Amino acid sequence: MARAEKQVGREESEFIERLVGINRVAKVVKGGRRFGFAALVVVGDGKGRFGYGHAKSKEVPDAIRKASEQARRKMIRVPLREGRTIHHDVKGRDGAGKVLLRSAPQGTGIIAGGPMRAVFEVLGIQDIVAKAIGSNNPYSMINATYDALKRMQNPRQIADRRGKNVKDIVANRATSRSATVAETANEG
Numbered sequence: 001m002a003r004a005e006k007q008v009g010r011e012e013s014e015f016i017e018r019l020v021g022i023n024r025v026a027k028v029v030k031g032g033r034r035f036g037f038a039a040l041v042v043v044g045d046g047k048g049r050f051g052y053g054h055a056k057s058k059e060v061p062d063a064i065r066k067a068s069e070q071a072r073r074k075m076i077r078v079p080l081r082e083g084r085t086i087h088h089d090v091k092g093r094d095g096a097g098k099v100l101l102r103s104a105p106q107g108t109g110i111i112a113g114g115p116m117r118a119v120f121e122v123l124g125i126q127d128i129v130a131k132a133i134g135s136n137n138p139y140s141m142i143n144a145t146y147d148a149l150k151r152m153q154n155p156r157q158i159a160d161r162r163g164k165n166v167k168d169i170v171a172n173r174a175t176s177r178s179a180t181v182a183e184t185a186n187e188g
Contacts, residue, residue, distance in 0.1 A: 014045060015043050015044065015045055015072065015122075016043070016044050016045070016046055016121070016122045017041060017042070017043050017068055017071075017122070018041065018042050018043075018118040018121060018122055019039065019040075019041055019064060020040040020041065020042055020052075020114075020115045020118050020138050020142065021039070021040045021115075021138045022037055022038070022039050022040075022060060022063070022064075023037070023038045024036075024037055024038075025037065025038050025056060036056050036057060036058050036063075037056065037057060037058070037059065037060045037063045038054060038055070038056045038063060039054065039055060039056075039057075039060070039063035039064045039066075039067040040052070040053075040054045040067065040115075040138055040139060040142065041053055041054070041064060041067040041068045041071050042071060042115075042118050042119050042122050042142065043068055043071040043072055043075070043122060044075075044119075044121075044122025044123045044124065045122075045124070046122065046123070046124040047083075047124050048077055048078050048079065048080050048083075048123065048124060049075050049076065049077050049078070049123075050075060050076065050078065050119060050122050050123045050149075051070075051071040051072060051073070051074040051075035051076065052071050052074065052119070052142050052143075052146060053066075053067040053068060053069065053070030053071035053072075053073075053074060054067050054070070054139065055067040055069075055070055076146075076149065076150060078123060078149045078152050079152055079153065079154035079157075080123075080124065080125065081103065081154075082106075083124065084106065084125065084126040084127050085103045085104055085106075085125060085126070085127040085128055086101060086102075086103045086125065086128060086149075086152055087103065087152060087153065087154055087155065088103060088152070088153070089101065089102045089103060090148045090149075090151050090152060091148060092144040092145055092146070092147035092148025092149070092150075092151065093144055093147060094140050094143035094144040094146075094147055095135065095140055095143075096134045096135040096137075096140060097132070097134055097135040097136075097137060097140025097141050097143065097144040098132070098133040098134045098135075098144055099116065099130060099131065099132050099133065099141065099144040099145050099148055100130065100131045100133060101128060101129075101130050101145070101148050101149075102128070102129040102130070103127075103128065104127040104128050104129050105127065106126075106127055107127065108127040108128070108129065109126070109127060110125065110126070110127070110128055110130075111128070111129045111130065112128065112129070112130035112131075113130070113132055113136075113141075114136075114138065114141070115138040115141045115142050115145070116130045116132065116141055116142075116145050119142065119145050119146075119149075123149075130145075132144075155169040155170050
């Protein structure tokens with residue numbers, strides 16, 4: 001029995017949890033209002049996996065526990081370049097919430113607002129530029145970020161789909177990036 005408890009404890013510690021928000025919610029009943037709490041939590045392993053969950057309960061700790069369990073069930077793997085940033089720029093959308101995620105050079109850091117910053121921290125991303133367009137509701141922002149990260153593809157997937165080598169895909173990325181930088185320099 002002791003080993004099972006230790007393994008559960010070890011499994012718990014391998015994940016990073018971030019509480020994004022807590023809301024007080026009310027249910028109107030005959031005698032008045034019954035208050036509860038809704039929690040929004042993101043969970044990740046710091047190595048390219050993350051999930052999010054939201055749950056309600058009468059007490060705050062129960063809501064957080066339920067949300068983190070849901071987040072563990074919804075985990076997805078995101079391909080990272082060099083373990084620090086995303087492979088390509090991507091857009092995500094959920095209702096009125098839209099996000100734009102851009103890969104960034106080393107040393108940039110996480111340039112993102114509120115809920116998106118929590119997602120990138122638990123994911124293990126160190127360099128990224130993200131912009132929330134439209135709704136700034138944390139639920140919409142997390143859902144849109146989740147949508148964008150689900151669309152991420154690594155060069156191997158793209159090369160397989162096109163029937164090319166990974167070297168060709170990565171070489172094209174380097175030349176197109178340098179051409180864009182040169183065009184920007186000529187304009188300025």
